[in-house]
Every structure is written in C-alpha cells, then in structure tokens.
Amino acid sequence: MRWVVLDTETTGLSPLNGDRIVEIGAIEVSRRSICRDKVFHHYLNPERDIPEEVVRIHGISNDKVKDAPVFADIADDFLAFIKDATLIIHNAGFDLGFLMHELQLCGRPDIASVPVIDTLVYARKRHPNQRNNLDALCDRYGIERGHRSLHGALLDAELLAEVYLAMTGGRQFSLADDMPAKPARSFVRLPSHLGQRNERAETAPLTKRKPVPISEEEMASHRALLERIHRESNGQTIWPLEDALPPSA
Numbered sequence: 001m002r003w004v005v006l007d008t009e010t011t012g013l014s015p016l017n018g019d020r021i022v023e024i025g026a027i028e029v030s031r032r033s034i035c036r037d038k039v040f041h042h043y044l045n046p047e048r049d050i051p052e053e054v055v056r057i058h059g060i061s062n063d064k065v066k067d068a069p070v071f072a073d074i075a076d077d078f079l080a081f082i083k084d085a086t087l088i089i090h091n092a093g094f095d096l097g098f099l100m101h102e103l104q105l106c107g108r109p110d111i112a113s114v115p116v117i118d119t120l121v122y123a124r125k126r127h128p129n130q131r132n133n134l135d136a137l138c139d140r141y142g143i144e145r146g147h148r149s150l151h152g153a154l155l156d157a158e159l160l161a162e163v164y165l166a167m168t169g170g171r172q173f174s175l176a177d178d179m180p181a182k183p184a185r186s187f188v189r190l191p192s193h194l195g196q197r198n199e200r201a202e203t204a205p206l207t208k209r210k211p212v213p214i215s216e217e218e219m220a221s222h223r224a225l226l227e228r229i230h231r232e233s234n235g236q237t238i239w240p241l242e243d244a245l246p247p248s249a
Contacts, residue, residue: 003029003117004040004085005164007156008095009058011050015101020046021071022060024099025154026081027161029088034161040081041154043068058151072106079108086181088164090134090156092118093187100188112188115181119164122179126167134159141166 006026012019021044028038043060045068055061089095100111123132127140134156138145143162147155168179230237 001030002085003088003164004082005029005088005157005161006082006095007089007153007160008098009060009151009153010098011046011048011054013094015098018048019098020044020048021098021102022046022050022065023058023153024074024078025152025157026078027154027157028085029161029164032165034158034165036158039154040078042074044074045070071102072108075103075106075108079103079111082111082114086115086117087184088117088119088160090118090160090163091120092116092184096184096188100184112183112185114184116184116187117164117179117181118187119160119167119179122167134163137163137167 004026005028006024008021008025009023010019010021023043024041026040028035030038043065045065047070050060050062050065096111096116103109103111119137120132123137130136130140135145137143138159141163143159143166145159226237
C-alpha cells in the first residue's frame, strides 16, 4: 500500500475567511518505509498578506514567498503526486479544508473521494486525556525533533510519518486496520459540499426560541452551589457574589 503523509502551513485558520496555503510538504511511505527521495514540497505565494503573528509560528514571511509559485502553478503536480495514495494527515479537517478550497479556486479536480487517515483521531483513541499534538507524540514515541524550532510543512510531514509508523506497530508489521481511512469529504464541510445550504437561515429559528424555564427548585440549587463555592474559597471567587446569585424566592 502507498501512503502520502502531508502537512501544510497557512496564513491563518480559515480558508473561508480568505486564508491561503503558504507551504505544502508531503512524503511517501511505502512498505512500512519512509521514501525520503519521494517528496513533494513547495513554498507558495498566498496572494495576500501573511500576518506577523502567523510568521512567528512557521517563519514564512511575505518576503520569503513573494517570488514563489501560486497554488494553481503546482496543483497538477500535487494531484499527480497523491494519485492512488492514501493521505495521512494530523488533524485532517484543517489541511483538507485548505487543499480542497485551493483546488476549487483554481478549477482543478475535487479530491473529496481520496482516502484519508487522520492520525489525531487515532492518537486520541490510543492516548485519551493526553496531549496529542505532533510534538507530544514525537516525545511519547521517542522520535527526535530537536532540529524543529519552527513549524515547517515538509519537516512536520517527515515527523508525522515516523509517528504513524510507531503508532501502527513500527517498520516490521502494521496495526493499520485500527486506523481506518475515510474519504476526504467526511473531514471537510466546504460550502460547495453542503448543497448550497444556508446555515445562517437554518440556525435562525434556534436563536428565536423562548428561554428554557427554570424552576424555583433549580434556582435554589444553583444559589446553594454558588454560596458553597464562595464559602469554601474563603471569599476568593472572581465574581461578586451578589451579582452572580439569583434572587431568593
């Protein structure tokens, strides 16, 4: 089986608010080995400003990508690189949302049916109630990341490939059946995949509902709880007690 481990860096958190991809990195994993000679990596001109607070995270400034290609320039090569592969992504909905939006903007084929494994979902099942970001997983599985001071798409893809192999049994055998692939569309809810639903119209009736009635017994229980918190904290609650408590019956 052929896997492609993928990561992106972006100008922000939401493609629907105008954010774009500034770096894409992917590396092939085949027969339980990382193919370091089979990589796809590009810095991209997002055709918009990169906020300074984001630059501090990934180190990719406007000057660094001003002469880089735009996504449309590399879209066909990207689609060719992932052809017939299962994508492995950490927090898949984030990266897929950007990728599918970029492909839509430049009129390229949809990848909604491409199989995807989300390692974050799997990590949360294996390690509930623990930190499961990429740094934490590298530390948990003894994967060296000392050379990683900033986020970088290709470096993160390589680290994630190591994490994926470690989580699924190492290089000798696979427990990948415990990490099923799902089509990309199951991770992303872009407007084009919602059948032109108007979510604002759909949620409007919810905002017009009458308040849920609260009984006197519930109000009394709430008041007793607030009084107990105030008492046991020696009056150190952050809210003024008289403002927080409902009036007594």
